[in-house]
Amino acid sequence: MSEPEDKWHTTPAERATLDALYDCFKAHPDPNAGSFRRSPDRASVIVYWHGPPPTGLLELAGQQPVPITFESTRYRLDELMPVAKQLVTDHHDVICSAGPSKDFSGVGVMLWSDPATDHEELTAALGEEVGVPVVFERYVERG
Incomplete structure (x- = not known):
């Protein structure tokens, strides 16, 4: 059985992952930060980042209930x-x-x-x- 969705059509695991990223981006502004969103197939959350992501963000990604993938951005x-x-x-x-x-x-x-x-x-x-x-x-x- 799948997890119930909230009003934004996210599961609790997706919401927890998105919230963790939002909190991280807000607490640690970085000019290389792009954005993040659920992947189209909802198998992961995509983080858009210019250059290599910082170690702290990579560690946070590894702790989330939904896999996080990183895609390099062309611009900042x-x-x-x-x-x-x-x-x-x-x-x-x-x-x-x-x-x-x-x-x-x-x-x-x-x-x-x-x-x-x-x-x-x-x-x-x-x-x-x-x-x-x-x-x-x-x-x-x-x-």
Whole structure:
């Protein structure tokens, strides 16, 4: 029998692992920290990190009820946030929100919903403009 899920659809073991990572990231800020999330198959929790993870984080990972895997990020938060802010400033007519993509491989953007917008062409052009991959996340209705 599997563990019951909470309102976020996580099992107690997943929640304990996610909470431990959240507490660690909060208590020990590190410019190389990316993000973390459940893997798509829910077999592990993925931690995105720029460079080698610190020993303390590796030790914490080994103590969790759900396996933790580490994936290297292409960029750091302090490299992506200025780009994301500039994209919103320069293109507020089409971009409603921007920030690091989930895996820190570039900038994710939410675009204002407009049938005339081809998000593939737009994100390719934006990526060329800023020199960082830009990924479409979703459309948002104005209002």
